[in-house]
Amino acid sequence: MTGSQPAIPPARPVIGEDEIEAAVRVLRSGMVVQGPEVAAFEREFSELVEGRHCVAVNSGTSALQLSLLALDFKPGDEVIVPSFSFAATANAVRLAGGVPVFADIEADTFNLDPDAVAAAITPRTVAIMPVHLYGHPAAMDRLMPLAEAHGLTVVEDAAQAHAAALNGTPVGAFGIAGCFSFYPTKNMHSLEGGMITTGDAEFARKLRLLRNQGMEKQYQNEIVGANMRMTDVAAAIGRVQLGKLGGWTERRRANAAYLDERLTGVAVPPVAPGAKHVYHQYTIRVSGDREAFRAALSERGVGSGSYYPTPIHRLKPYLNEDGTPGPWKLPETERATGEVLSLPIYPTLTTEDLDRIVEAVNAAAVAA
Known part of the structure; x- marks a missing residue:
């Protein structure tokens, strides 16, 4: 504190009466886990990413991990990532069974340098995971052609970049998947949560299976999955925040x-x-x-x-x-x-x- 003025914190989550009322409404409804609020949140978030399929999960890290798990890595498969990021970026690669390979960043944007990515590609490379760091889009206009030329998949770490865009295309609408975080300090939040966006309907279905113990219908498990569902309380808060984004x-x-x-x-x-x-x-x-x-x-x-x-x-x-x-x-x-x-x-x-x-x-x- 300086004089009588309170200190200005580096970040300040916004939780207003609208968010509180939305949470209370859901709690009173009794439908609290992956119900109508989650489905509505997915539909509404889709408008932010050119109508892509959206799959809500319980955190941004889960969004990354499930997107990579859905790629079915083989032993030794490599994913090129920046080292200048939060640890979750590389952790998700490891947790999905891949090998993170670190490439350098551009001096100005702090995002992956496409030339460094090109130099890091090996016969074992299967994917590139650019991070739209600080809310600035990565050089997708160069990374996407590079990935296509080498037959690589692109998963976007858009945890910090809700509504960011490059040449009119929103982040989360470039790769096979875009992964967003709704942690309280992000540009919008759901107290905790994440969203995966994809233009591939089959990939979206696989993600939904993976987030819900491998089943679409109760007790009819199709694959090995996890419990990474979003609650309806989180989704209701996220819907309010999305309207303010x-x-x-x-x-x-x-x-x-x-x-x-x-x-x-x-x-x-x-x-x-x-x-x-x-x-x-x-x-x-x-x-x-x-x-x-x-x-x-x-x-x-x-x-x-x-x-x-x-x-x-x-x-x-x-x-x-x-x-x-x-x-x-x-x-x-x-x-x-x-x-x-x-x-x-x-x-x-x-x-x-x-x-x-x-x-x-x-x-x-x-x-x-």
């Missing part, structure tokens, strides 16, 4: 434009041509001592976050037996982990909040 997205984009115009001494997030950035995170680059910079913001009552301070390939589960990282050459990934800092950008920020953020960042940049 458009306005919240424009507010995030307006907040980003406000910061872009006023911040000095730091590198503000660029936007690639044709990209609609939805700013799940507003991520700057800080030269010098990032942690000191972050502490300076905190002293002025402005929260921030480093996403991600350790790349996945340096996390314990992905190290060699002797504790060393694998043979990955990821210079842009390594640079980003030491420089990125995400500022508050959520839609409930006031102009006064934004001005405090600008003042704190610019003062910290001068002092750095």
Whole structure:
């Protein structure tokens, strides 16, 4: 806190009376697991991804894992992923029986570099999983032709990118599957939950089997599946939030434009041509001592976050037996982990909040 002003947190979930009323309505109905609210949520979310089939699940990680399980990996099958992401990206590959292969990112968008992906393809590669990090779409205009040329499947990690688009095509409408998260700090949430989008009806049916113990009809199990269903309470909250997503997205984009115009001494997030950035995170680059910079913001009552301070390939589960990282050459990934800092950008920020953020960042940049 600075003076009498409360600190501005790095993220602030929105849970209003509409969400509370929706949850109570479902609880009173007695239909609480994968019922009419889930079906309605799937139909309504489909409008965000050009009418694709939608399969609701209990988390964004489950969305990734089920999408990859549906590909039926064979031992040694490789999936190219960024190391600059949350661990769930690579964890889902491992949990589905695949081998994550790490490729470097672009310096500007923080997303997979198509040239690095091309260099990482081997005879064992079966899929590419780009992450639309921070709400900026990955270079799908280059990744999709690359995947097609090599006969590879594309699964999009769109956990942070609800309503983002590239050249008019929404994320989640490029690959065989798009995977969204509804964690409380995302651009919209359902308290917890996820959604898989696909243009393939048979793939969608397989996903529905996998999320529900391998059965479409009770006790008629067709395949080995899991319990990754979404509750109707979560779906009802998600439907309310989906109705607000458009306005919240424009507010995030307006907040980003406000910061872009006023911040000095730091590198503000660029936007690639044709990209609609939805700013799940507003991520700057800080030269010098990032942690000191972050502490300076905190002293002025402005929260921030480093996403991600350790790349996945340096996390314990992905190290060699002797504790060393694998043979990955990821210079842009390594640079980003030491420089990125995400500022508050959520839609409930006031102009006064934004001005405090600008003042704190610019003062910290001068002092750095």
